[in-house]
Amino acid sequence: MRVEHLVVEAADRLDRAIAARMPDLTRSAVQRLIEGGQVWVNGVPVRRPAHRVRPGDRITVHIPPPEPTEWVPEPIPLDILYEDEDVLVIHKPAGMVVHPGAGHARGTLIHAVLAHCPDLRGIGGVLRPGLVHRLDKETSGVLVVAKNERAYRFLQAQFKARTVRKVYEALVVGHPPPEGLIEAPIARDPRYRQRMAVVPTGRPARTRYRVLQTYEGRWGRYARLEVYPETGRTHQIRVHLAYVGHPVVGDPVYGRRTPLPCPRLFLHARSLTVRLPSRPDPVTFEAPLPPDLQEVLHRLEAA
Structure with a gap:
């Protein structure tokens, strides 16, 4: 169980005050936590998302750990920039969460990748199969996913050594x-x-x-x-x-x-330059600036 403590700076709705300070949670996820009795204001549980909070109020948010998932693939469209037997390079859209977490048990990029490459399950760990790096939910751009354990370790070593150019x-x-x-x-x-x-x-x-x-x-x-x-x-x-x-x-x-x-x-x-297991020289992948x-x-x- 993750517990966050917030102090209100300006009068607002409870759900809006929390969502503005906790960017890893969507407002709908915050509302579910409130309605489920996971949010306390000044030591008292509050179950109304529209509850008004005032400056100085103390909010405690209890975030349960993500529920175990069987990694059910979801046929979400992917903008694939490159693919071979080792890697999948994707142009991640803004608004898409990379991996499951609190309030994001479904609809993540990993769920979409698993539908495209079912063999990814278990690569690189249980929670983020094949995921070598990540982008924030609201950040768009180039993201690389390993398709096998060998590629995962090959890419991971480059990120740790900081030889990947972003x-x-x-x-x-x-x-x-x-x-x-x-x-x-x-x-x-x-x-x-x-x-x-x-x-x-x-x-x-x-x-x-x-x-x-x-x-x-x-x-x-x-x-x-x-x-x-x-x-x-x-x-x-x-x-x-x-x-x-x-x-x-x-x-x-x-x-x-x-x-x-x-x-x-x-x-x-915008771009990522990295070495691939199948190529001797570094390769640069680019994603154009989105229309918005x-x-x-x-x-x-x-x-």
């Missing part, structure tokens, strides 16, 4: 310097445990970036970045960019509200 595209608030290196340790936020933060005692984390384009007009000042994470900490890019004062547009956890309409987190895993994020750039360019 390139992301992000839209951030403001105009940062043309290029830079953000080097700051990351760990759980000591005040809000469901978030990550730059913490002196955290694990080392390095993120490089360069500015591709800047925008200034009716929507404000923004910059489109190419980002190269050199380590792989949870929420690393989002935390680092917010830390230097240029949060990712559309980030509900580490960002801030802007006048620019943006349907989601503007963060896309392209539309945000068109809006900026037209302003």
Whole structure:
């Protein structure tokens, strides 16, 4: 059983207050926890998602462990960029959870992959068969899955050695310097445990970036970045960019509200360069910027 403790900062509905602070849970999952008696406010169980909370209220959220699953494959469409006998490279859409967890027992990318490749069951561990790395729910982009144990270990070794080159595209608030290196340790936020933060005692984390384009007009000042994470900490890019004062547009956890309409987190895993078991040289896989994020750039360019 996972237990999270939150302190309310602004008056709001109970379900909305929790969902805004716990990005790994959907609002519907939060509502189910509340209705199931798993959420307490100031030491008292509350079963109404619409219950109003006030600044200073203390919320305790009890999250049961995921129920055991038989890994029932689900025929969910996949955007496959590449496939051979060892790997499957996918363009993951925003909004899709990579693997099962609290509130996400079905409909994940892994369930879809198992329908496409039934032999994946058990590769690389029980909870995430074949999964070597992950992307946040709201991050789109390139994701590689191993199809056998040999490929899993081959890929896993590269991620551990940090020889895999990952390139992301992000839209951030403001105009940062043309290029830079953000080097700051990351760990759980000591005040809000469901978030990550730059913490002196955290694990080392390095993120490089360069500015591709800047925008200034009716929507404000923004910059489109190419980002190269050199380590792989949870929420690393989002935390680092917010830390230097240029949060990712559309980030509900580490960002801030802007006048620019943006349907989601503007963060896309554009390319991944990795060695495959069947090829002698590294291969680069690319996923184009999705239409919803392209539309945000068109809006900026037209302003």
